[in-house]
Amino acid sequence: MSDENKSIHEFDFNLICEYFSTMERQGPGSPEVTLKALSFVDHLSNESRIADIGCGTGGQTMTLAQHVPGQITGIDLFTTFVDLFNSNATKLNLQDRVKGVVGSMENLPFQNEELDLIWSEGAIYNIGFERGLNEWRRFLKTGGYIAVTEASWFTEKRPVEIDEFWKDAYPEIDTIPNKVAQIQKAGYIPVATFILPENCWIENFYVPQIASQEIFLKKYAGNKTAEAFIANERHEAQLYYKYKEFYGYVNYIGKKI
Numbered sequence: 001m002s003d004e005n006k007s008i009h010e011f012d013f014n015l016i017c018e019y020f021s022t023m024e025r026q027g028p029g030s031p032e033v034t035l036k037a038l039s040f041v042d043h044l045s046n047e048s049r050i051a052d053i054g055c056g057t058g059g060q061t062m063t064l065a066q067h068v069p070g071q072i073t074g075i076d077l078f079t080t081f082v083d084l085f086n087s088n089a090t091k092l093n094l095q096d097r098v099k100g101v102v103g104s105m106e107n108l109p110f111q112n113e114e115l116d117l118i119w120s121e122g123a124i125y126n127i128g129f130e131r132g133l134n135e136w137r138r139f140l141k142t143g144g145y146i147a148v149t150e151a152s153w154f155t156e157k158r159p160v161e162i163d164e165f166w167k168d169a170y171p172e173i174d175t176i177p178n179k180v181a182q183i184q185k186a187g188y189i190p191v192a193t194f195i196l197p198e199n200c201w202i203e204n205f206y207v208p209q210i211a212s213q214e215i216f217l218k219k220y221a222g223n224k225t226a227e228a229f230i231a232n233e234r235h236e237a238q239l240y241y242k243y244k245e246f247y248g249y250v251n252y253i254g255k256k257i
């Protein structure tokens with residue numbers, strides 16, 4: 001099929017997927033942050049069942065797998081990411097305990113009370129924070145944990161430019177106390193919250209994109225969709241550098257009551 005015959009949506013989807021699949025991470029984070037969040041989770045054993053929802057190519061999943069016992073299922077909507085996830089698991093000899101599956105976070109392939117731990121870095125926004133907390137809860141055993149990262153405001157007030165950007169991109173962004181109240185309301189004990197350090201965004205997410213953007217723009221020279229997509233990525237990064245004292249990702253860890 002030529003590009004002209006693809007719907008713009010399908011082309012966007014493939015482009016975005018190609019762009020992010022060249023990177024180790026598809027969102028802000030770091031192995032240190034994954035391990036810090038994990039330090040609040042107890043009672044995992046060889047029998048534990050863990051899900052990493054919106055796992056991408058599995059950067060954080062492999063860190064997790066190297067530090068916890070049990071079986072881990074990664075779920076992601078994009079086949080390209082899941083294929084890379086499974087080849088990463090094999091490279092690290094984790095293929096017997098770590099499996100990537102194509103699926104939607106809106107229709108998870110688990111039984112009620114099957115899971116000991118739900119992990120999700122930079123992905124719950126796709127379903128929405130409150131909806132994800134509420135809908136995923138039934139898959140956890142009582143006493144099981146959920147650990148997610150979520151865009152959050154650090155202050156009650158912020159400059160109009162960044163406020164408008166986020167309200168358009170993700171209207172559910174909110175302050176940390178409001179997010180914690182939502183965790184409690186959804187039926188979890190809020191066990192811990194901490195802010196991801198800036199290196200998770202800068203060194204691990206925006207800086208690796210600079211070289212990829214050049215390669216991508218050369219490959220798709222003259223392609224308006226590709227150019228608009230990269231301009232958008234660059235704008236988002238510039239806003240982060242300008243306004244990073246007002247927002248960031250926060251790791252929220254809850255325990256099912």
Ligand SMILES: C[S@@+](CC[C@H](N)C(=O)[O-])C[C@H]1O[C@@H](n2cnc3c(N)ncnc32)[C@H](O)[C@@H]1O
Nearest residue numbers: 025026027054055056076077104105121123126
């Ligand atoms: C910002 S990336 C984060 C990926 C990875 N957790 C990380 O931190 O590197 C968000 C991920 O959510 C996935 N995603 C988006 N909508 C989804 C859905 N409805 N169900 C499952 N995964 C989804 C995307 O394909 C992408 O891999």
